[in-house]
Amino acid sequence: MDTNSTEYQLEGDGADIRALPKVSLHDHLDGGLRPQTLIELADELDLELPATDVEELSAWFERQSNSGSLVEYLKTFDLTTAVMQTRAGLGRVAREFVHDLAADGVIYGEIRWAPEQHIARGLSLDEVVEAVQEGLDQGVEDVRHQGRRIRVGQLVTAMRHADRGLEIAELAVRHRDNGVVGFDIAGAEAGFPASRHRTAFDFLATQFMPVTVHAGEADGLESIRSALFDGRALRLGHGVRLAEDLTIERQDDENTYVSLGPVAQWVRDRQIALETSPSSNLQTGAIAAWGDELVDHPFDLLYQLGFRVTVNTDNRLQSGTTLTRELSLLSDAFGYDLDDFEVFQLNAAAGAFLPLDDREDLAEQIQDGFDEA
Template sequence: MPGGGVSINTLPKISLHDHLDGGLRPQTIIELAEAIGLDLPETDVESLQKWFYDQSSAGSLVEYLKTFDVTCAVMQTRDGLFRVAKEYVEDLALDGVIYGEVRWAPEQHLARGLTLDEAVEAVQDGLEAGIEHMEAQGKSIRTGQIITAMRHADRSLEIAELAVRYRFDGVVGFDIAGAEAGFPASNHRAAFDLLAREFMPTTVHAGEADGLDSIRSALFDGRALRLGHGVRLAEDVTIERQDDDNTFVTLGPVAQWVRDREITLELCPSSNLQTGAIAAWGDELLDHPFDLLYQLGFKVTVNTDNGLMGDTTLSQELALLSDAFGYDLDDLEVFQLNAAAASFLPLEDREELTKAIVAGFADA
């Protein structure tokens, strides 16, 4: 552990890129599946967790996404959404997270009769119940919903309208997700135009399963303030030469723009290994371009993406990076300060998060 044995779990942390339908407890899946008569690939907690991890580690985003067929299936009722959202907050708080932006796609939760609005309200009620439950245990946490549209579908304008409708009732931003290659942000220009007119902040999944063209579209068509993953932005970084003490690089125009404008990268190290997003650089965490981007001054943040699929937590992701790249507490604090500054909260709230992070790390 960095800092001579300091527990990362106790440090205040910010989670920006975490999918609600990728963070369920295996026991919850089993119980919700039984209630609706859904057959599962495994029926005990340990085996089911292993199934999710193994299925998600095929080196393909397309294969990775298939596991969500199971989690979404048990999140089609108000009770299911409420429980999953409540437990999501509890798990974050127990991991030391003081603010979490949870993204999810309401359009994927209508199979049992819920409307889009009812789904959003069920999740918000669950989040608030989780916050109240953890406050009773002496842990402070707040949340914000990021309403997500599926990029391979044609409902993005409707989902953008939904996000705007609930912007003062728990929703803080908008995203598009799903299979990236072949489905650029430009396909959803009408939705992003609406969001821009309404001054609703956006993050866009880009630079995970597709390269620089996808990132360009996220920035131009999506007006993205943050890049979901964005790891393949490193394709626009050319290493000219390297010696024992220095690495000399040239930034291409996309990378230069992202760095100079301080557009935040929502990096998800373990997930990027599982989906093959960093295959161009290698297949181990040490090969991840996270450290290169960090050392070059990009606004990097650390995220889980999907705790169930990766069998991980935010604290574990930070520990893995610390082991791989020798980060200390000062580095981990930078990642949290970057995340606080990039959150979709008002300035005053972001400043409060910053103060809490600085205070928490000072006490470590």
């Protein structure tokens, strides 16, 4: 598994990618546990794991996650959520999550998770949100004492196959003054469109709560259309299958001529951010229509066409990755340089669920950091 001690230098520029200021918009709390923490929490709860050695457990997660199926990929979360059922467990995971983001150069992170999956041992929905926020706050304070700065927010998530959308939406709104910055739906995408939770999205709209929706990962254009229409999504979680709405008309030695369908045109023209996660998209088969290597990912095509692409990790444990590593992989695949990396971070800052003034401040931090690189 990638560690914070790994160095990534940008070819040509020689810049330390890890030191660059970054924004993380799509990072799951239950997908970012440290293997050692998972082992220790499981021991406290007398839960059996497939391995009790850090390296062996990390390798197990990567093997299980490289299935090419989102459904199979999601099964690994049975273990991580199992140890996140107590105040202490939730708080520790959240605190370490912030530490790991900061160590990777992240200056703003939105952390998504589904409270309904963490009440098996008697905590209420409000109590689990409070426990996670306490951990996040402690993590931010720890980072401050280390002489660095990071800001984080919760994205409260409803499971799309369940029927608790409105309840979770109301939960998100109740805690908007205690760290919650937005709402999401996640889980098995195919067969569970955003329209199933239309009542929840209607309520969120009346409360002016920002929404992102997992769409265009394990299902196609109709799922994206539902996210935009029923969910009023301001961002698309992954969104890579939006490329199904692009038609390559012709190519020559210098240019590729592409026409956009109505969904793609809408997303690009309104600069709806795409929360792409390259390694995860390979693991779950999200880009299977285009190939099975990172160079086949439609990320570069979307970028060149002017879509607001952002780079994310999705689940650092399952993918054995960091945001630094994802940027490095994209650079290797598409020849990106420091200027491209800056665009990706500014895209993420523009799409963040923050007030305008805060987004502008975030953009300034990014520009200053890249100027110093």
